Amino acid sequence: MxxxxxxxxxxxxxxxxxxxxxxxxxxxxxxxxxxxxxxxxxxxxxxxxxxxxxxxxxxxxxxxxxxxxxxxxxxxxxxxxxxxxxxxxxxxxxxxxxxxxxxxxxxxxxxxxxxxxxxxxxxxxxxxxxxxxxxxxxxxxxxxxxxxxxxxxxxxxVNNGIDLKLFRVDVAEIKQELREQFQLNDKIVIGTIARLSDVKGLDVLIEAFRDVVGNDPRCQLVIIGQGKEEAGLKKLVNDLSLNDRVLFLPVIEQTHRMLPLIDLFVMPSRMEGLGLSVMEAQAVGLPVIASNV
Known part of the structure; x- marks a missing residue:
């Protein structure tokens, strides 16, 4: 066919x-x-x-x-x-x-x-x-x-699925390489991969992270993605005095290769059909916190 x-x-x-x-x-x-x-x-x-x-x-x-x-x-x-x-x-x-x-x-x-x-x-x-x-x-x-x-x-x-073969990697080795690349060796990295749009709820994540980092200064937030809300989210980070605690990274072709950088994956979406990013995070063994949508 x-x-x-x-x-x-x-x-x-x-x-x-x-x-x-x-x-x-x-x-x-x-x-x-x-x-x-x-x-x-x-x-x-x-x-x-x-x-x-x-x-x-x-x-x-x-x-x-x-x-x-x-x-x-x-x-x-x-x-x-x-x-x-x-x-x-x-x-x-x-x-x-x-x-x-x-x-x-x-x-x-x-x-x-x-x-x-x-x-x-x-x-x-x-x-x-x-x-x-x-x-x-x-x-x-x-x-x-x-x-x-x-x-x-x-x-x-027909539920979304992922190709598990793509995630059979040496997570520890890749994590070390990425931590050194982004100078995050001693950090607890909370992260997400998402389009930077209102429906993804990243403003909620940033505001919640302010409380988290107040309790544990080792925490670092990494947001991987691009979109129309990027400027607004960066302004929110600045307004909350979190510039040195939040790292924005652009998407790459094989975004899933960035997952080992993260210790805890968060999906704060306001609306979601069936998020592939959550399944991908779980495929490399990451704990996930997701909104109840």
Whole structure:
């Protein structure tokens, strides 16, 4: 089978990690995988496992963006050229694009919902969920059925998973290297890996850390990630006089290789479908504190 995966970008993140595992699994079973997306730091990881990537600029947060409709013809030609059998969309924007492509090309599409959606009017009048919908957890399925009226038998729960082989590393050796690199040898490192957005609750983590470091000055907070809230979070750190106690690090292609740096992993999200970062932290043996969402 020839499968087209649609997503808005291939930068480091939860959806990209999911797609990399999915593409690898499909290819290992003899399927051909094609990806249509904007540019991203992880493109080479997909091509290295045998996926064919078409790069077009569809990175937008609005399902009404002209980028979607101006690129439909390009993607349709790509589908025709490669005789694609099915389309699998992974963001709201690509769900809408997949809907139009399905109609024009006469092939089915499905979508995976990686979290919770705001119940906007446009999502109700233009549902675009596909002939089947995958929810990454039972709460996400309940949300789709309750808030968007999707028929329960159309939504299938397929929980997120990770490739455990990636985490079979010498944690002690990597920890020592990272501790020396970031000069954290004598610290108790509390850390997280997340997109720097409001929904991830990192402001709550920073405020809680102020109390923690007051009780034990050996503690250091490490936040690995990038996003639109970065400036605001750094201002909060400054306002709380924690500049020498909080370290911000950018994401790298294989972010999970930073996990051994951490002693205690925290996921303070306000909303979460099924966080891959928590499973990855547990895979290297880290204790985890997570919000009850």
């Amino acid at each position: 020839k499968v087209l995966l649609l997503t808005t970008h291939l930068n480091t993140g939860g959806i990209t990690s999911y797609l990399l595992s999915l593409a690898g699994g499909l290819i290992s079973q003899g399927h051909q995988v094609f990806i249509v997306s904007s540019e991203g730091t992880c493109v080479e990881q997909f091509t290295s496992i045998g996926a064919k990537v078409m790069r077009i600029d569809i990175r937008t947060k609005s399902e009404l963006s002209p980028k979607i409709y101006l690129n439909v013809s390009k993607v349709r030609n790509f589908i025709t050229k490669h005789s694609i059998d099915i389309i699998h969309a992974h963001t709201r924007v690509t769900q809408v694009m997949a809907h139009f492509l399905s109609k024009r090309c006469g092939i089915p599409y499905l979508s995976t919902c990686h979290g919770f959606f705001k119940p906007r009017f446009s999502r109700k009048i233009f549902p675009c969920w596909g002939q089947a919908t995958i929810a990454i957890s039972q709460p996400v399925k309940q949300h789709l059925v309750r808030d968007f009226g999707i028929k329960e038998n159309v939504v299938h729960v």
